[in-house]
Amino acid sequence: MQKLIAAIALAFLSQPAFAEEAPKWSIAIHGGAGTLDPDTMTPERRAEYEAALQVALDAGAKVLAEGGSAMDAVKAAIIPMEDSPLFNAGRGAVFTWDGTNELDSSIMDGRDRSAGAVAGVKTVRNPILLADTVRTQSEHVMLMGAGAEAFAAEKGFAVTPPEYFATPARAEALERMKARKLSALDVDHKFGTVGAVALDQNGNLAAGTSTGGMTGKRWGRVGDAPVIGAGTYADNRACAVSATGWGEYFLRVGVAHEICARLRATNEAKAAMAEGDETAKPVERDEAQYIADAVMADVKSLGGDGGVILVTPEGHAIFSFNTTGMYRGRATSAGVSEVAIFGGEATASVTTDH
Ligand code: GLY
Numbered sequence: 328m329q330k331l332i333a334a335i336a337l338a339f340l341s342q343p344a345f346a347e348e349a350p351k352w353s354i355a356i357h358g359g360a361g362t363l364d365p366d367t368m369t370p371e372r373r374a375e376y377e378a379a380l381q382v383a384l385d386a387g388a389k390v391l392a393e394g395g396s397a398m399d400a401v402k403a404a405i406i407p408m409e410d411s412p413l414f415n416a417g418r419g420a421v422f423t424w425d426g427t428n429e430l431d432s433s434i435m436d437g438r439d440r441s442a443g444a445v446a447g448v449k450t451v452r453n454p455i456l457l458a459d460t461v462r463t464q465s466e467h468v469m470l471m472g473a474g475a476e477a478f479a480a481e482k483g484f485a486v487t488p489p490e491y492f493a494t495p496a497r498a499e500a501l502e503r504m505k506a507r508k509l510s511a512l513d514v515d516h517k518f519g520t521v522g523a524v525a526l527d528q529n530g531n532l533a534a535g536t537s538t539g540g541m542t543g544k545r546w547g548r549v550g551d552a553p554v555i556g557a558g559t560y561a562d563n564r565a566c567a568v569s570a571t572g573w574g575e576y577f578l579r580v581g582v583a584h585e586i587c588a589r590l591r592a593t594n595e596a597k598a599a600m601a602e603g604d605e606t607a608k609p610v611e612r613d614e615a616q617y618i619a620d621a622v623m624a625d626v627k628s629l630g631g632d633g634g635v636i637l638v639t640p641e642g643h644a645i646f647s648f649n650t651t652g653m654y655r656g657r658a659t660s661a662g663v664s665e666v667a668i669f670g671g672e673a674t675a676s677v678t679t680d681h
Contacts, residue, residue: 409537434535
């Protein structure tokens with residue numbers, strides 16, 4: 328009981344200082360969660376990340392403000408993060424043990440729960456676009472490796488040379504890992520996966536996630552990012568979720584679907600208990616925050632860390648992470664547009680546990 332009260336109190340503390348009307352549209356993004364320390368990040372580096380997050384946020388917000396779909400907004404926000412070497416997705420992806428960059432991505436439409444995903448692709452500049460093409464132009468949900476690349480070629484995707492994805496910083500992280508027998512967590516410090524969730528003016532939700540995985544991954548390892556229900560989920564009846572973190576734990580908890588399922592069940596229970604009372608409200612911000620925090624606490628209880636972003640049908644953007652920071656941002660039709668990096672900064676965010 329004490330935990331419940333503490334969680335709700337934290338959620339209230341995380342509210343923005345201004346009253347928010349239900350927005351017509353809403354978008355949230357992340358560029359990874361992890362061990363981020365304001366004392367060790369130079370102002371220049373911080374400004375670089377904030378600018379890159381703002382570019383992604385603005386790209387998604389523009390689509391929504393102009394009446395575009397949540398799906399298009401999610402892609403528009405993720406593409407610049409895949410193109411930026413700052414994030415572990417697309418260009419700037421971490422290296423596998425064998426010195427390659429293998430990319431994973433997924434996307435889901437909350438209208439009909441159609442979904443697409445790719446894993447282990449090496450020559451597709453924007454894996455989020457290939458994931459969406461799997462969704463719209465194949466009978467499948469998930470394609471992997473050489474098969475996914477053959478599909479990409481058939482659908483007209485240009486072959487991007489593998490060198491495009493490789494950056495010196497990521498190569499150095501692999502070298503350091505091998506030389507000092509370190510773990511991926513020691514060298515990555517953060518899970519730089521990127522993602523976006525959106526509500527459009529027609530009330531539709533969408534979610535997308537893209538990553539290079541974890542430094543030194545071997546044997547065709549795949550994390551949560553391309554797995555529908557683990558790293559990505561969207562359902563108009565509940566919410567849209569994108570995750571970033573230690574993929575093995577997010578897979579075991581089924582994080583994105585678990586959050587959506589709890590929200591949907593809460594909505595259904597509230598509607599049933601209201602017995603036709605038209606003033607009955609769907610899941611409110613504090614309840615959605617509580618649900619996200621509870622699922623992240625479950626990840627933590629198994630030993631995993633990371634974070635999630637979600638947007639509800641009412642436009643509440645929720646952030647929950649159990650790391651010291653998460654690159655993140657949100658924008659709404661009510662005029663909110665903000666990015667943040669460390670815990671306790673702007674954006675409705677709660678760190679459940681460090
Ligand atoms: N969350 C990304 C990964 O574990 O691959």
